[in-house]
Amino acid sequence: MATVPRTTKIKIPTLAAKNAARMGHPRVPVRAPEPGRFGVYGGRYVPETLMAALDELDREYQKAKRDRKFQQRLDELLRTYAGRPTPLFFARRLTQKLGGAKIYLKREDLLHTGAHKINNCLGQALLVERMGKHRVIAETGAGQHGVATATVCALLGFECVVYMGTEDMRRQELNVFRMRLLGAEVRGVESGSRTLKDAINEAMRDWVTNVRTTHYLLGSVLGAHPYPTMVRDFHRVIGREARAQILKAEGKLPAAIIACVGGGSNSIGIFYDFIKDRKVQLIGVEAGGRGEKLGDHAARFRGGLPGVLQGTYSYVLQDSAGQIATTHSVSAGLDYPSIGPEHAALRDAGRAEYVPASDAEALEATTLLARTEGIIPALESAHAVAEVVKRAPKMKKSEVVIVNVSGRGDKDIGILRENLRIN
Amino acid sequence: MPLLFHKKPALVVYVTCGDPNLATTREIVLAAIEAGADVIELGVPFSDPVADGPVIQRASERALKHGTSLAQVLTLAAEIRQHAQSTGLIIFSYLNPILRMGMKKFCAVARHAGVDGVLVTDLPVEEAGEYLQAMRANDLAPVFLASPTSPDARLKQIAAASKGFVYAVSRTGVTGARQQLAADAQKLVRRLRKVTKLPVAVGFGISTAAQFAEVGGFADAVVVGSAIVETIERNRGREAAAVAEFVCGLSAVSHQPSAKTG
Numbered sequence: 001m002a003t004v005p006r007t008t009k010i011k012i013p014t015l016a017a018k019n020a021a022r023m024g025h026p027r028v029p030v031r032a033p034e035p036g037r038f039g040v041y042g043g044r045y046v047p048e049t050l051m052a053a054l055d056e057l058d059r060e061y062q063k064a065k066r067d068r069k070f071q072q073r074l075d076e077l078l079r080t081y082a083g084r085p086t087p088l089f090f091a092r093r094l095t096q097k098l099g100g101a102k103i104y105l106k107r108e109d110l111l112h113t114g115a116h117k118i119n120n121c122l123g124q125a126l127l128v129e130r131m132g133k134h135r136v137i138a139e140t141g142a143g144q145h146g147v148a149t150a151t152v153c154a155l156l157g158f159e160c161v162v163y164m165g166t167e168d169m170r171r172q173e174l175n176v177f178r179m180r181l182l183g184a185e186v187r188g189v190e191s192g193s194r195t196l197k198d199a200i201n202e203a204m205r206d207w208v209t210n211v212r213t214t215h216y217l218l219g220s221v222l223g224a225h226p227y228p229t230m231v232r233d234f235h236r237v238i239g240r241e242a243r244a245q246i247l248k249a250e251g252k253l254p255a256a257i258i259a260c261v262g263g264g265s266n267s268i269g270i271f272y273d274f275i276k277d278r279k280v281q282l283i284g285v286e287a288g289g290r291g292e293k294l295g296d297h298a299a300r301f302r303g304g305l306p307g308v309l310q311g312t313y314s315y316v317l318q319d320s321a322g323q324i325a326t327t328h329s330v331s332a333g334l335d336y337p338s339i340g341p342e343h344a345a346l347r348d349a350g351r352a353e354y355v356p357a358s359d360a361e362a363l364e365a366t367t368l369l370a371r372t373e374g375i376i377p378a379l380e381s382a383h384a385v386a387e388v389v390k391r392a393p394k395m396k397k398s399e400v401v402i403v404n405v406s407g408r409g410d411k412d413i414g415i416l417r418e419n420l421r422i423n
Numbered sequence: 424m425p426l427l428f429h430k431k432p433a434l435v436v437y438v439t440c441g442d443p444n445l446a447t448t449r450e451i452v453l454a455a456i457e458a459g460a461d462v463i464e465l466g467v468p469f470s471d472p473v474a475d476g477p478v479i480q481r482a483s484e485r486a487l488k489h490g491t492s493l494a495q496v497l498t499l500a501a502e503i504r505q506h507a508q509s510t511g512l513i514i515f516s517y518l519n520p521i522l523r524m525g526m527k528k529f530c531a532v533a534r535h536a537g538v539d540g541v542l543v544t545d546l547p548v549e550e551a552g553e554y555l556q557a558m559r560a561n562d563l564a565p566v567f568l569a570s571p572t573s574p575d576a577r578l579k580q581i582a583a584a585s586k587g588f589v590y591a592v593s594r595t596g597v598t599g600a601r602q603q604l605a606a607d608a609q610k611l612v613r614r615l616r617k618v619t620k621l622p623v624a625v626g627f628g629i630s631t632a633a634q635f636a637e638v639g640g641f642a643d644a645v646v647v648g649s650a651i652v653e654t655i656e657r658n659r660g661r662e663a664a665a666v667a668e669f670v671c672g673l674s675a676v677s678h679q680p681s682a683k684t685g
Contacts, residue, residue, distance in 0.1 A: 045518055045545045047474045049570040049595050051577065191480060197471065204473040209596035211572060308518045308545065309471060321492035322523030324470040 036225025039348060041341035044224040045308045046204075053211045058226040060131050065233070070126060077122050081155070082112045084119075084237065088245035088402070093372040094388075101255065101395035103388055105375070106242050106270060106404045115378060115407030116238060116266045117148035117219060123234035125152035128215045135159045135214040139203040141168055141196030141262065142333035142380060143175025144407050145219030150184035160184040163202040167194035168332045175411050193326040196262075196336045200310050220263025221340035224311030228341050235269025242402055243273050250400050256281040256391070259404035260383040261354065262298070262333045264340035266406035275351060283391075284343060285383040287329030288356030294319070298327040299356040300339040301347060307338075314341040330359035330415065331379035333407075357386035363419050365389055366409060378407030379415065426462060426511040426539050426564055426587035428622055432639030433461040434674050435624055436666075437515060437648030439482035440465050441491025442655060445499055447662050451655060452503050454663040458670035461644070462511035462624075463503070464542070467496050469517040474544045476599025478649040482656065493520040493529070497536045504537030511587070513540045513566060530557040540564035540587045548577075548584045555584060566590050569615060571607040582619035588644065589615055593627045599649045601628035609641050635673045647673060 035058070036042045044054060064070040078084040087110065091103045108116040128136060136158045140146030146162040153160035162179055166188040169176050179186050192198035200222075207216040221228040221235075239257075246254055257274060259267035261284035274280045289297030297303075300315040307316035309324055317325040317337040329335040346352035357365075365385035370376045377385055381404070388403050395401065409416065436455045440448045452463050468486035472479060493516065500512055514533055521529045521543065533541065541563055546554060548567060558565045564587035569578055572595060582589055593608035594601070608625050615623050625638045626646025630653075638645045651666060658665035 043550050044547060045550060046547065047544055047570075048547055048568040048577075048581070049572050049592060051547050051549075051570075052572045052574060191484075192470065201471050201473050205476070205597045208474065211595055305523075307522055310473065311545070316519070318519065318523065320523070321490075321494070322520035323487060324519070 036229060038228070038342040038345035041306070041312070041314050041344040042225060042228055043313050044311065045313065046224045046311045047208055049208050050211060050224070053207070054224055054226065056131065057127070060127055061226055061230050064127055064130060070130070074123055074126055078119065078237065082118045082122060083110060085241045086110050088242055088249065090249070091373050094369065095392070097372055098389060098392040100392040100397065101399040101401045102250075102397070103392055104246060104249070104254070104400065104402045105373070106238060106402055108238060108266060109375070109377065109381065109405045109408035113144070113148045113151050114410060115144040115148065116235060116269060117145045118151065119237060119269070120219065120231050120234040120265065121145070121148040121152040121217060124215070124217045124230075125156050125158070128158060128217070129156060131215065133213060133215045135161070135210065136217050137161045137163065137203050137206050137214055138217045138219060139163045139196065139199035140175075140219065141165075141199065141335060142331065142378065143168070143172040143179070143411055144333060144378070146184070146186070147175050147178050147182070149217050149219070150179040150182035153184060154182050161206065162186050163189050163199040163206070165189045165194035165196060165198050168196065168199070171415055172332055172411055173414065195327070195332065197310070197324065204310065220265045221268050221342060222263040222310065222312060222338065228312065231265055232268045232272060232342060235265050236272045238266065238269040238404065239271060239273035242270055246400065246402060252400070253277050253280050254402045255395060255399040256283055256401045257404070258283045258285060258384045258387050258391070258401060260285045260334060260380045260406060261339060261343060262287070262336050262380060264343045266404055268340060268342055270402070270404045271346070271352060275346075282346065282352035283387060284352055284354040285387045286354055286356045287327075287331060287334035287383060288358040288361070289328040289330075290359050294325050296328050297356065298329045298335050298337065300337065301354045302356055304337070304339075306344070309338045312338070312341050314338050314344045330362060330419070331383065333378070333380040334383060355387060357383040361386040363416070366416065367420060375405065376409035377405050378409050379412045381406045382409070426513075427509070428588070428644050429461050432635070432642060433644035434459060434670065435462040435464060435626070435644050435646040436460040436651055436670065437464040437466055437646060438655070439468055439479055439486055439652055440496045440499060441468055441486030441489065442482040442652070443485060443659070443662070444489065445491065445495055449499055449502060450663040451666050453506055454667040455651070455670050456507045456510045458667040459674035460510065460670055462513060464513045464515040464646070464648070465496055465500055467493050467514065467516035467520055469520060472517065474597055476597040476649060478653050478656070479598050482652045493524055497532050497538070500533070500538050501536035511539045512537065513542055514538055515542045516544070518543050518546050526553055526557045530561040530563055534561040534563055538563065540566050542566040542568070542590060544568070548580045551584060568592055569611060571595060571611050575614060575618070578614055579618045582615065582621060585621060588622040588624050589619060590646065591615060591623050591625045591642070593625050593629065593638070596627065598627055600630040600653075604628060604634055604637065608638060612641050632673050632675065
């Protein structure tokens with residue numbers, strides 16, 4: 001699309017420029033690679049009131065990244081509190097059943113709070129501490145990010161408010177209770193389709209109002225810079241571990257990695273350290289929902305167009321007038337009309353491939369994984385399992401594929417009971 | 424036509440176009456102009472108005488229910504322009520509908536419609552390169568928001584990129600009425616005066632004649648939005664008349680002529 005808004009000049013106070021300024025020379029505007037851009041995607045499209053807070057967050061994050069003490073503390077919490085490293089498990093019976101590639105499961109579902117979301121929450125919570133803020137807000141779809149946020153707020157003693165669409169509160173009521181048990185306030189959002197997108201709108205409204213005292217703990221690789229980069233960095237550990245684990249187990253890299261993509265945090269987390277391994281196929285699975293009509297799915301690469309939603313430029317499901325479309329998925333965590341900007345760039349560059357899995361396929365995959373491996377995946381992760389069911393039989397037995405089981409299915413028991421006829 | 428503030432303080436009126444329908448919006452706007460509005464902000468309804476409070480959210484939902492689009496708002500602007508030669512017209516929108524239409528096409532159509540300026544809520548100066556080019560090429564005034572949280576360096580950038588006037592947000596938060604106006608607003612205007620000669624309009628949360636007078640004491644113009652939209656919501660069937668009464672009540676305090684122009 002030709003209408004990508006781009007900044008042309010950014011003033012960066014390089015050392016030379018600072019010295020020049022000190023010596024009475026005018027500061028020279030320097031052309032620099034734009035931070036927060038992935039190809040043409042990403043950027044910062046927010047009301048002016050939030051710009052200073054995003055700058056502060058970016059500065060603080062850059063400092064923390066280089067601070068060994070910060071990294072050590074995060075590593076220790078990931079190990080002793082969250083339960084890292086997570087195992088890479090060989091799914092023997094599933095492999096046999098599908099009769100193709102060897103399937104490994106990256107077990108993010110075994111983490112504390114039941115999903116990968118805790119990786120990012122611990123990272124951002126330590127940043128909140130550094131910034132001296134005491135109030136944390138978050139949005140949640142499936143409730144996994146909300147629970148992880150409520151958890152780290154309890155751990156570090158922050159006030160916590162979680163915004164959640166009332167439709168999602170209904171279908172993920174167990175997680176609503178968990179958040180409240182953890183001391184968080186859950187605020188129902190009645191606007192729009194009453195799902196994740198609307199929860200983010202409301203969280204942004206809270207942030208724009210209370211920005212001086214509040215940190216917005218965004219739960220995916222979405223939103224304005226620095227979120228997509230920062231959240232990805234906090235989840236990189238998934239791919240870093242998986243890469244070392246598969247090399248140890250198989251002595252070679254996998255042919256493919258499969259992960260579900262809502263905003264895209266678990267997928268970018270497991271993809272990232274494999275991007276340089278050009279032979280490893282990276283496959284993201286979007287929510288195919290109940291059909292191909294706009295409004296019946298959340299497959300952004302099937303019908304979405306580049307646009308701006310909630311702070312970032314990426315693929316967006318929208319109508320011909322630029323209004324954001326409603327979406328549908330059986331899994332609340334994938335039910336979102338846009339996708340992380342880095343995924344859009346990976347897709348345009350041909351480095352990653354994105355395919356849909358339908359509600360029915362995801363439900364079927366849930367039962368299959370439960371009965372072959374004794375693992376009940378979250379409905380989100382079940383979309384990735386559904387793709388391996390299609391793909392593994394077509395692959396050679398000597399090939400290896402890793403599926404990221406980003407979360408566990410306990411939270412979905414209610415929906416599973418509604419949808420699966422099990423006596 | 425340049426944006427002109429005929430009186431001090433001037434009155435800028437915001438409406439969400441298409442609420443309750445475009446024909447009524449047209450009547451409301453013409454009535455507001457007749458009653459003394461100097462500049463009209465034509466709000467383009469958007470599905471995800473993150474910068475707006477409940478009143479404008481509800482209005483946007485109503486307008487979108489019957490498919491109000493940016494293209495229709497531009498047509499409405501052209502109609503209004505035919506009836507009101509000397510009133511400033513500003514398109515007030517979120518970015519995505521503009522991107523969908525295409526930045527260049529949007530600016531060309533807006534100019535042709537007789538629009539004077541554009542304010543894009545979720546487009547900060549850093550991301551505005553192509554936008555500013557297209558605006559300049561069509562002789563349209565880009566108006567940017569300045570916030571109490573904007574450091575001085577940003578205020579400078581904002582003022583440098585703006586034409587016509589700078590829109591100072593009275594406080595952190597979304598649009599909508601507040602009982603009291605924070606001291607934030609006056610401080611921000613004072614900071615803006617140091618970096619720009621452009622007139623400063625203050626908006627967000629101004630809903631009464633008393634607040635209008637208070638803000639008018641230190642700003643060149645006062646923006647009233649949610650209070651107008653709420654008046655429309657509350658007066659089904661007599662929207663234009665109700666808005667005219669409301670505007671008369673507000674601008675009764677602003678008589679003095681002012682030489683200040685943009």
